[in-house]
Structure formats: structure tokens, C-alpha cells
Amino acid sequence: MINKLLFVGAFPKDSKIFGGNVTACNVLMKSDFAKKVDVIKLDTTQSAHPLPNFFIRLSNALKRLNLFYKFLKYEKVDCVLIFAAWGLSIFEKGVMARIAFSFNKPVLFFPRGGHLVENYHRSFFSQSLTKFALRKCTKVLCQGEATKKICSEYLGFKEEECPIVRNWTATEDLLEIGKNKEINKKKSLNFLFVGWLDFEKGIRETLQAFKKLSSLYPISLDLIGDGNSKQYVESFINNHSNNNIFSHGWMESEKVNEFYKKADVLLLPSWLEGFPNVIVESMASKVFVISTKVGNISDAITHEQTGFFIKKRDSMDLFYRMKDSIENFKIRETCTNNAYKFAQDNFSVKIASKTIIKHINQSVENK
Numbered sequence: 501m502i503n504k505l506l507f508v509g510a511f512p513k514d515s516k517i518f519g520g521n522v523t524a525c526n527v528l529m530k531s532d533f534a535k536k537v538d539v540i541k542l543d544t545t546q547s548a549h550p551l552p553n554f555f556i557r558l559s560n561a562l563k564r565l566n567l568f569y570k571f572l573k574y575e576k577v578d579c580v581l582i583f584a585a586w587g588l589s590i591f592e593k594g595v596m597a598r599i600a601f602s603f604n605k606p607v608l609f610f611p612r613g614g615h616l617v618e619n620y621h622r623s624f625f626s627q628s629l630t631k632f633a634l635r636k637c638t639k640v641l642c643q644g645e646a647t648k649k650i651c652s653e654y655l656g657f658k659e660e661e662c663p664i665v666r667n668w669t670a671t672e673d674l675l676e677i678g679k680n681k682e683i684n685k686k687k688s689l690n691f692l693f694v695g696w697l698d699f700e701k702g703i704r705e706t707l708q709a710f711k712k713l714s715s716l717y718p719i720s721l722d723l724i725g726d727g728n729s730k731q732y733v734e735s736f737i738n739n740h741s742n743n744n745i746f747s748h749g750w751m752e753s754e755k756v757n758e759f760y761k762k763a764d765v766l767l768l769p770s771w772l773e774g775f776p777n778v779i780v781e782s783m784a785s786k787v788f789v790i791s792t793k794v795g796n797i798s799d800a801i802t803h804e805q806t807g808f809f810i811k812k813r814d815s816m817d818l819f820y821r822m823k824d825s826i827e828n829f830k831i832r833e834t835c836t837n838n839a840y841k842f843a844q845d846n847f848s849v850k851i852a853s854k855t856i857i858k859h860i861n862q863s864v865e866n867k
Contacts, residue, residue, distance in 0.1 A: 503578040503864050504538040506571050506605075508596060510583065511543040518725075518750040520777045521545075521583055521612055527669055533853040537860060540571055544589070554588075561592045568596050572603045578864045580607045581856070584633065586615030594633030601636040606863035608856070609637040610665070614772035614795040617646045620654070631655060638863045641665045641856070643775035644796020663859060666799075668852030669777040670843040674784035677761050678840045681786040683833050684764045687826055688718040692763035692787060694756065694778045695770070697727035697747075702769030702792065704729070707736050707745070708815040709767075713822050714744055721767075722759055723747040760785035765825050765832075769810060769818050773797060783807075783843035788836045790821050800847075804831060806839040 510521035511529075522545065529539070544564055551557065571577060580600045584593035590611065597607045611633075619626040634640055634655055640662045642648040651662035684690075691710060695701050703723075710721045723733065726749050737745050748759075766782040766789050773795040782789050783800065789807035791797055801807040808825065811817045825832050 502536065502538050503860055504540065504576055505860060506540045506542065506568075506575070506577045506580045506600075508542045508544055508568070508580065508582040508593065510545045511541045512545040513543075516750070517545055519545075520774075521585070523669060523753065523777050524612075524667075525583065527671060527849050528853065528856075531668075531849040531853045533849075533857065536853070536857055540575060540577065542568060542571065544583075544592070546585075546589075557588055561588065565592065565595060565599070569599055572600060572605060577603075577605055579860050580605050581610065581860070582607060583610045583612055585613050586619070590616070590629060590633045594629075594636075597633065597636045604867065606638040606867045607636065608639050608641055608859060608863060609634055610641040610643075611647060611774070612643065613774040614770075615774075617650065617774065617795050618772040620650050627654075638867075639663065639859055641859065642796075643667065644799040646796045646798075647774070663855070664799075665852055665855050665859075667775050667777060667780045667847050668849040669780045670784035670847035671849065673757060674760065674781055675840075675844055677757060678784050678786035678843075681761070683786065683829075683836055685829050688720075689764040689826055690762055691719060691721045691765050691767055691822070692724070692759060692782075693721065693767050694724045694759075694781075695768070695776070697723065697725050697729045697733050699729050699732075700771045701727070702767075702771065702813075702818075703727075703733060705769045705813065705815040705818050706767050707733070707740075709769075709819040709822055710745065711740050712815075712819050713826075714742060716823070717826055718744075719826070720744045721746070722763070724749070724751055724756060724759060726750050756781075757785070760787055763787045765790060765822065767818070767822070768792065768797075769812070769815075770794060771812050775799065780843055780847045783839040784847070786836050786840050788825055788832050789839065790818065790825065800842065801839075804835065806835050806842055808835075 509525040651657040768791040775796040793809045803809045808821045
């Protein structure tokens with residue numbers, strides 16, 4: 501029998517809304533997952549960046565909670581799957597989890613992004629917010645070992661109640677790009693940044709390191725994304741670029757894939773992350789990864805085996821690693837090939853779909 505699942509995630513009607521959760525949800529729903537589970541979708545996408553004011557967000561949250569309640573009351577829901585970010589999002593999803601609990605419905609809670617891992621030990625408020633959100637959940641699906649450690653060691657979840665579900669964005673299209681790519685031996689590398697143009701994503705360090713390196717080598721940098729620091733980026737390009745930095749804004753995944761085809765190195769000097777899709781997408785398309793060691797990224801990147809790690813908020817460290825990626829072709833080639841194989845073996849949607857469905861079925865059987 502196919503279970504009916506209430507899936508709380510990112511399903512925007514507007515195709516111009518982008519982000520990691522949107523990509524993850526779209527890839528999952530285009531897989532065999534939607535054939536093996538009867539899915540009711542509840543979209544909780546934040547439709548603006550920067551965020552609307554608190555009262556608008558609160559009003560939208562209350563509307564979603566009302567819709568969530570009606571789904572549970574009038575639909576024969578067997579299980580609830582909730583994707584959650586941080587802040588008001590995780591509080592709202594915690595309320596949803598408690599409503600589902602009152603209906604005796606098992607809840608699989610999937611915290612996304614890096615704030616939970618980064619903030620949990622920093623304050624009593626963060627710990628209280630996390631405990632409120634997760635306390636009534638049947639299982640917590642973890643992006644990696646860092647999330648799992650918090651759940652098992654500090655929140656009282658048993659080993660089997662906080663399984664790891666690996667990122668699933670190594671699509672067949674991206675793996676085909678990687679399969680056909682010849683790794684660039686030249687000094688003129690194409691660097692790539694994909695994500696929100698925010699300071700906490702390391703965009704300042706990216707531009708500063710690139711500026712210094714571009715005085716030594718004929719390199720280029722493509723920026724894909726938008727965000728609060730867009731004005732800073734545009735000003736930097738106008739004042740410092742030698743016609744080798746290109747800001748493209750957000751793009752459909754098919755267009756982003758064209759940049760993965762030509763890119764040699766991904767830059768991700770982010771201050772906090774969960775398990776970013778861009779890491780997996782780059783590994784799958786044979787783009788060498790230089791990243792900070794935050795969130796669950798170390799589950800995929802091993803320093804000098806599948807990529808390079810750098811220090812947070814340190815443009816000079818990023819500069820030296822970018823320079824190494826140019827000057828040490830052999831290590832870049834080895835890491836890129838290792839990363840491709842790892843992505844191929846671990847980050848497919850087929851594996852993730854099978855894992856999530858297994859935990860849905862187990863939770864329904866054991867309720």
C-alpha cells in the first residue's frame with residue numbers, strides 16, 4: 501500500500517524563486533519518489549530576499565498553519581515530512597510538528613542549512629528553539645554527521661531516530677557533464693561562485709582573493725546568484741574588475757549547468773552551511789571545490805583528497821588555495837576525479853528517495 505505523505509517544503513509556483521531547498525524538492529519530486537508515495541505538497545517558500553517584515557511573515561505563517569491543520573483534518577494523511585530552515589521557519593515547522601503529533605501522525609523533520617549546527621552551542625535561545633522544533637518528531641533526517649551528533653548527544657534521539665540522508669543533487673545531467681569533461685591543465689582557470697551574494701556566504705573574501713590572484717594569472721570568475729550584497733559586488737566589479745568578473749544573477753538549472761561545463765574551480769568560502777547543493781553539483785560535474793569546513797561539508801570534502809579546505813573569513817588563505825589549484829594540476833586532477841566518483845556513489849536521488857521512503861514506511865508501521 502502507498503502511504504499518503506504531507507510534504508512541507510519548497511514548491512513555489514514562481515519559477516524565478518531559487519535556493520537550495522527549491523532545488524532539493526524539485527529534484528526529489530521529479531524522481532520515482534512521487535510514484536512510490538502519494539504526496540500532498542504544502543509550499544512554505546520564502547518568496548522575497550531580503551526578507552519581508554516580521555508581520556508579513558507572521559501572517560503568511562499563520563495561513564500555512566491553518567492549511568496544514570486542514571490537510572491533517574480532512575485528508576487521510578499517513579505521515580508528515582517537513583523541510584525547515586532556521587529562525588521563524590524552524591519555529592513554524594516546530595508548531596506544525598506538534599499539530600501533527602496531536603493527530604497521532606508520525607513526523608520526519610529535515611533541518612536544512614547551516615544555522616542549526618553553527619548556532620546550537622552558542623546560546624540558550626538556540627538550544628531552546630531547536631528542542632521546541634524537534635521534540636515531537638518521530639525522526640530527524642540529518643544532512644550529515646554534524647547534525648546527527650547534536651540530535652543523538654544533546655537532544656536524546658536514538659541512533660535509528662536520526663538517520664543521515666545524503667544530499668541528492670548529483671543528477672544524471674551533471675554526472676554526464678563530469679563524465680565528458682577534460683580537466684583543464686592550463687593556468688587560465690575559470691572560477692565559479694554559485695549562491696546568495698551575502699557577506700556570510702563569503703562573497704567579500706571571494707572577490708578580494710580573486711582580485712589578488714588575477715594580477716598573476718589570466719583567470720575569470722562567474723558569479724551566479726543574488727542577495728543583500730549585490731550592490732557591494734557591483735561596486736567592486738566597477739572599481740576593480742579587469743573585465744574578468746561576471747555577475748549573472750539567478751538562473752534556471754539548465755543554464756547553470758552550462759557554467760558547470762566550463763568551470764574549473766568552485767569557490768565556497770561560506771561562514772555557515774548545512775550541506776550545500778553546490779558542493780555536490782560541482783563534484784558531479786568535475787569542478788574542483790575550495791570550501792570552508794562548516795556544517796556537514798566534511799562528509800563530502802576531504803582536504804587534498806576531494807578538494808581544499810580554507811579558513812573562515814580569511815581571503816588570504818583562499819588566495820593561496822586558489823593559487824595552489826592553478827599551480828598544482830596533479831593534485832587538482834586527483835581530487836576532482838576522486839570527488840566525481842564519490843558523488844556518483846553517494847549523492848544520487850535514487851539513493852535518497854529509497855532512504856526517505858524506507859523511513860516513512862517504518863514510521864507509519866511503528867506509530
